[in-house]
Each structure stands twice: as C-alpha cells, then as structure tokens.
Amino acid sequence: MNGNEHDISIQTLPLTGELEGAAFLGRGWSFPPVLTEQGVQMSSYEQDIRESLCVLFSTSPGERVNRYDYGCPLRRYAFEPLTVQTTVRLRNDISRAVTLYEPRIELEDISFEEQPEQGVLLIRLTYTVIRTNNRHNMVYPFYINEGTSITTK
Numbered sequence: 215m216n217g218n219e220h221d222i223s224i225q226t227l228p229l230t231g232e233l234e235g236a237a238f239l240g241r242g243w244s245f246p247p248v249l250t251e252q253g254v255q256m257s258s259y260e261q262d263i264r265e266s267l268c269v270l271f272s273t274s275p276g277e278r279v280n281r282y283d284y285g286c287p288l289r290r291y292a293f294e295p296l297t298v299q300t301t302v303r304l305r306n307d308i309s310r311a312v313t314l315y316e317p318r319i320e321l322e323d324i325s326f327e328e329q330p331e332q333g334v335l336l337i338r339l340t341y342t343v344i345r346t347n348n349r350h351n352m353v354y355p356f357y358i359n360e361g362t363s364i365t366t367k
Contacts, residue, residue, distance in 0.1 A: 260343060263318055264352055267339070270315050271308075271354050286311035292358045296328045296335065308337065320344055333358050 248255035257265050273285035287307050294300050305324045312321045323340040337354040 260348070260350065263316065263343065264350070266316060267312070267352060268354065270311055271337070271356070284315060288356055291335075291356075296326065301326055308339075312339075312341075318344060319350075322349075 270284075271286050271288055274289050275285040275287055276282050278284050288304075291300060291304055304326070308324055309321055312319065319341040321339065321341050323338075325338045327336040327338065329336065335356040335358060337356055339352045339354065340349065341352070342349050
C-alpha cells in the first residue's frame with residue numbers, strides 16, 4: 215500500500231430473517247418532506263414504499279434533471295375522458311413505471327374510480343411486497359381539477 219491508499223475495514227453483521235427483509239425495504243425521507251427539531255422525518259419499510267409510489271406518480275417524466283426518464287405520465291390523461299382505451303393506456307403507463315422504478319413490489323391489480331364532482335380519479339393499486347410477501351392496497355388520488363375553476367362543495 216502506498217501513501218495514497220487507505221486501508222478501511224468495515225465490519226458488518228449479516229442480517230437474517232425479518233431484519234433482512236426490512237433492510238431491503240429501505241428507509242428514506244418522508245413524503246412530503248417534514249422537518250422536525252431532530253432533523254428530517256424518515257419513513258421506513260412499507261411506509262417508505264407507499265411514499266415512494268406517491269413520488270413516482272406525482273412526477274412526470276422529464277421533470278428530474280438527473281433522471282429525466284423517472285416518473286409516470288399521469289398528467290397527460292388530465293383532460294381525457296375515462297374510456298376503455300384510456301384506462302388501458304393509463305394502466306400500462308402505471309404498470310411500466312412501477313416495474314421500472316419500484317423493484318420492491320409486485321403489482322397485482324390496478325383499478326380506477328372516477329369522481330367527477332370532486333375532480334378526482336382514484337387509482338387503486340393492489341401489490342405484494344416481494345421480500346415479506348405482504349399484500350397491500352393503496353389509493354392514489356389523481357386530481358384533475360387543479361389549475362381549473364372547478365370547485366367542490
């Protein structure tokens with residue numbers, strides 16, 4: 215070893231069982247980000263996956279400078295009627311985004327519920343966390359009335 219190299223030894227303990235699965239699920243900043251006196255609020259495990267999906271669905275491809283391909287093109291459907299063709303395309307875009315950017319889950323089902331009086335399309339996901347084999351449901355509200363003069367009462 216010459217003077218420019220450093221011998222760094224890092225000891226890690228192997229994870230087994232549930233801890234190994236939990237470590238794979240990860241930990242990250244909560245979404246939306248919350249600052250507390252102790253620092254940034256963190257999310258772990260299944261909650262981190264759920265929040266990661268929210269970030270994925272609320273990001274359009276091209277928004278991120280260093281990851282221009284990251285995101286799900288939901289906004290392109292904001293003014294389209296919810297026809298069979300639209301739901302097929304929407305389902306394909308969501309499935310593609312989840313497959314590419316959320317490797318911790320296996321998507322089982324995607325369904326939609328239109329609530330035009332509230333200006334929202336509810337996107338219902340059923341997925342399994344691969345590492346723990348736990349099944350989860352999530353509803354992502356896609357607001358289509360933002361930036362319009364539609365009001366709800």
